[in-house]
Amino acid sequence: MTKDINKEKFTEETKLKLDIFRECFREWFPVFLHNPYISRIYIYDLFAGSGSDAQGVPGSPIILLQEAMGNKKQHCIYLNKNGKPLVVFGFNEKISSKKLLLEDNVSKELSACQYHCSLSECAFSNSCNFESKDFKELIQNQTILSVLGNKNYGKFILLDQYGFKQITDEVFLKLINSPKTDFIFFIASSSIRRFKDEPSVKAYFKREKISFDESRPKECHRSITNYFRSLIPAEKEYYLHSFTIQKGTNYYGLIFGSNHSFGMEKFIKVCWAHDNFAGESNCNINNDFDKDSLFYNPLGTNKIQVVKDDITNHILAGDIEDNISGLKYALKYGCKPKLFIDVIESLLKNQKVKIDGQMNKTASNIHSAKLYKIRLL
Numbered sequence: 001m002t003k004d005i006n007k008e009k010f011t012e013e014t015k016l017k018l019d020i021f022r023e024c025f026r027e028w029f030p031v032f033l034h035n036p037y038i039s040r041i042y043i044y045d046l047f048a049g050s051g052s053d054a055q056g057v058p059g060s061p062i063i064l065l066q067e068a069m070g071n072k073k074q075h076c077i078y079l080n081k082n083g084k085p086l087v088v089f090g091f092n093e094k095i096s097s098k099k100l101l102l103e104d105n106v107s108k109e110l111s112a113c114q115y116h117c118s119l120s121e122c123a124f125s126n127s128c129n130f131e132s133k134d135f136k137e138l139i140q141n142q143t144i145l146s147v148l149g150n151k152n153y154g155k156f157i158l159l160d161q162y163g164f165k166q167i168t169d170e171v172f173l174k175l176i177n178s179p180k181t182d183f184i185f186f187i188a189s190s191s192i193r194r195f196k197d198e199p200s201v202k203a204y205f206k207r208e209k210i211s212f213d214e215s216r217p218k219e220c221h222r223s224i225t226n227y228f229r230s231l232i233p234a235e236k237e238y239y240l241h242s243f244t245i246q247k248g249t250n251y252y253g254l255i256f257g258s259n260h261s262f263g264m265e266k267f268i269k270v271c272w273a274h275d276n277f278a279g280e281s282n283c284n285i286n287n288d289f290d291k292d293s294l295f296y297n298p299l300g301t302n303k304i305q306v307v308k309d310d311i312t313n314h315i316l317a318g319d320i321e322d323n324i325s326g327l328k329y330a331l332k333y334g335c336k337p338k339l340f341i342d343v344i345e346s347l348l349k350n351q352k353v354k355i356d357g358q359m360n361k362t363a364s365n366i367h368s369a370k371l372y373k374i375r376l377l
């Protein structure tokens with residue numbers, strides 16, 4: 001029987017996971033809040049738990065609520081003034097006693113906030129909806145499906161499952177094919193690796209599509225991410241990135257998905273703030289020199305070097321022909337787009353390429369960067 005995460009003190013690794021959830025949502029929410037084409041924002045936490053750990057430390061639903069308010073209530077103030085978009089929370093927790101506790105915790109959070117609030121109306125007092133359903137059933141629900149399919153609604157989906165069995169290929173495909181929908185899910189990757197030949201795992205993953213390198217257990221979450229990546233149709237522009245969380249000999253992880261480069265820019269920023277070696281783990285996944293070493297070089301870590309070399313080679317082979325493709329390449333390989341700028345500047349300096357059009361150093365909001373072409377010399 002799985003232990004109840006909310007009945008104990010959150011471990012350091014759980015806190016890291018929650019910090020990443022928090023920072024990811026903190027980046028995501030204002031983008032949709034201030035988008036005039038978005039009429040509603042849906043925030044679904046579909047394995048919500050009871051709202052806190054045994055010591056009252058907030059769990060994901062409370063974290064999402066706090067971030068939607070903003071640390072200086074700036075989002076409440078904006079919503080009060082603007083009157084839109086409508087913000088809706090959907091919290092689901094299968095165990096009904098935990099769902100009741102969650103309702104109580106959310107209500108206490110809102111009351112405590114309202115007690116000190118000078119705004120005339122609370123933007124969130126009627127925003128929270130609670131369900132106690134099995135996720136598998138809920139994700140087939142017509143209301144949820146029509147919300148997911150609506151391109152005027154921004155959706156943030158948090159799936160903090162136990163284990164690995166809930167995010168099936170079908171669920172994943174549903175999420176990546178939903179417009180204006182970003183998601184983040186947790187997955188116990190080492191359990192999949194450990195039990196890869198057992199029927200319980202084979203029933204969920206097409207074994208032939210996962211390749212674990214037994215000599216590199218640290219990389220098992222990467223392999224699982226690659227499994228999900230392999231499900232994305234080749235012609236689809238989609239961004240997927242993962243963060244590995246080591247706990248003892250086990251490796252867990254988060255997988256974030258967005259169909260917009262800006263969504264991924266935001267997530268990459270959060271990941272690199274937690275791991276300045278590779279932006280993808282709490283365990284120095286590429287065995288870089290650590291911070292106490294004489295050879296520690298945060299600007300030239302193994303990951304940075306590999307991706308820079310790749311971008312250079314692709315430019316020189318004529319596969320990356322313009323800045324937008326170069327910026328997106330860096331992003332797709334889990335690096336900040338700025339890496340491309342470093343590469344192109346070095347190629348220009350060494351007279352390997354020329355720019356057709358106006359050179360610019362835009363490395364954020366890359367969807368609106370001005371295009372220039374790269375010509376080989």
Ligand SMILES: C[S@@+](CC[C@H](N)C(=O)[O-])C[C@H]1O[C@@H](n2cnc3c(N)ncnc32)[C@H](O)[C@@H]1O
Pocket residue numbers: 005006018046047048049050051052058059060061092093094095098133134135136160161162166
């Ligand atoms: C990892 S915990 C979530 C913790 C929560 N995110 C937090 O920060 O406190 C997973 C939760 O999902 C619930 N759960 C397990 N199976 C479920 C299912 N099939 N559908 C919905 N909820 C489920 C569990 O009862 C548990 O509370």
